[in-house]
Amino acid sequence: MLKGLIFDIKRFAVHDGNGIRTTVFFKGCPLKCLWCHNPEGISFKPQLAFYENKCINCGECAAVCSAGAQKITAAGHIYNREECVLCGGCERACLGNALTLYGKEMTVEELMPILLEDKPFYDNSGGGITLSGGECLCQPDFCAELLKNAKENGLNTAVDTCGFVPRAAIEKVMPFTDMFLYDIKAIDESVHIKCTGQSNRRILENLKYIDASGKKTEIRYPYVPGCNSGEAESIADFVGGFKNVTGVRVLPYHNYAGSKYLSLGMKNTLPGKLPDGEEIKSIEKLFKSCSLSKKVQ
Ligand code: SF4
Ligand code: SF4
Numbered sequence: 586m587l588k589g590l591i592f593d594i595k596r597f598a599v600h601d602g603n604g605i606r607t608t609v610f611f612k613g614c615p616l617k618c619l620w621c622h623n624p625e626g627i628s629f630k631p632q633l634a635f636y637e638n639k640c641i642n643c644g645e646c647a648a649v650c651s652a653g654a655q656k657i658t659a660a661g662h663i664y665n666r667e668e669c670v671l672c673g674g675c676e677r678a679c680l681g682n683a684l685t686l687y688g689k690e691m692t693v694e695e696l697m698p699i700l701l702e703d704k705p706f707y708d709n710s711g712g713g714i715t716l717s718g719g720e721c722l723c724q725p726d727f728c729a730e731l732l733k734n735a736k737e738n739g740l741n742t743a744v745d746t747c748g749f750v751p752r753a754a755i756e757k758v759m760p761f762t763d764m765f766l767y768d769i770k771a772i773d774e775s776v777h778i779k780c781t782g783q784s785n786r787r788i789l790e791n792l793k794y795i796d797a798s799g800k801k802t803e804i805r806y807p808y809v810p811g812c813n814s815g816e817a818e819s820i821a822d823f824v825g826g827f828k829n830v831t832g833v834r835v836l837p838y839h840n841y842a843g844s845k846y847l848s849l850g851m852k853n854t855l856p857g858k859l860p861d862g863e864e865i866k867s868i869e870k871l872f873k874s875c876s877l878s879k880k881v882q
Pocket of ligand 2: 684
């Protein structure tokens with residue numbers, strides 16, 4: 586039976602497509618964006634996060650961990666990642682909500698009842714479900730199966746993708762996808778490589794393919810000062826000619842994810858400079874002047 590590796594499910598999402606939606610976050614991403622605000626979605630493997638500020642030193646984790654990865658010492662709580670076999674036992678036992686296992690295998694049969702729970706809200710708001718990540722299209726067979734089931738149950742479907750995936754992955758989900766949310770981080774290839782570790786050629790080609798297929802697509806531009814903040818005009822030029830692009834949504838960079846990097850034992854790559862309100866207004870004005878600001882559908 587097909588299984589997806591999921592790290593979160595967010596109900597009542599209002600920024601992941603039209604109306605009220607439930608968003609499913611898939612683990613694993615082929616890009617390494619410096620500003621990533623979901624670092625728990627980068628690795629293709631499950632990870633245990635330890636939020637030290639929430640730990641009350643109760644020792645429940647050490648009591649249940651047969652691998653010896655959790656220890657309470659005179660110096661405080663020690664979590665040893667090398668010893669951990671990611672069984673999730675300590676997450677269930679933790680009294681302080683200080684431990685979260687990101688990345689759980691789920692079947693379509695397990696996910697569908699959760700996704701159908703809010704159908705009345707989707708129906709009243711023009712919403713539905715969104716597959717996101719990480720990069721959901723790195724698990725294309727599972728996504729196609731999930732989207733197919735969602736369509737059979739009368740749900741509107743959206744796929745939120747970075748576009749850095751094989752064309753075959755897009756072809757698989759296309760018949761069951763009503764709308765794409767598509768990240769464009771930079772048009773200048775060298776800027777893209779510097780910020781994400783990968784070329785953008787495949788991403789731009791895949792967007793042409795999706796547009797030619799006739800599917801509605803919302804472009805998302807994460808605006809990060811000092812990284813890709815000079816790319817707005819090129820993005821407006823590039824997407825301006827597409828027939829089925831509904832608009833560009835500017836996503837202002839924030840650094841709220843700092844504690845997540847720490848809790849996962851990952852190197853924090855978040856840039857230091859935050860955008861100010863005036864900058865964002867002027868970028869949105871630019872897209873508006875090209876009739877590309879986010880349109881409500
Ligand atoms: S996930 Fe399992 S092995 Fe890892 S620390 Fe927790 S209880 Fe121990
Ligand atoms: S169970 Fe949770 S709160 Fe208790 S010591 Fe372990 S991490 Fe801390």
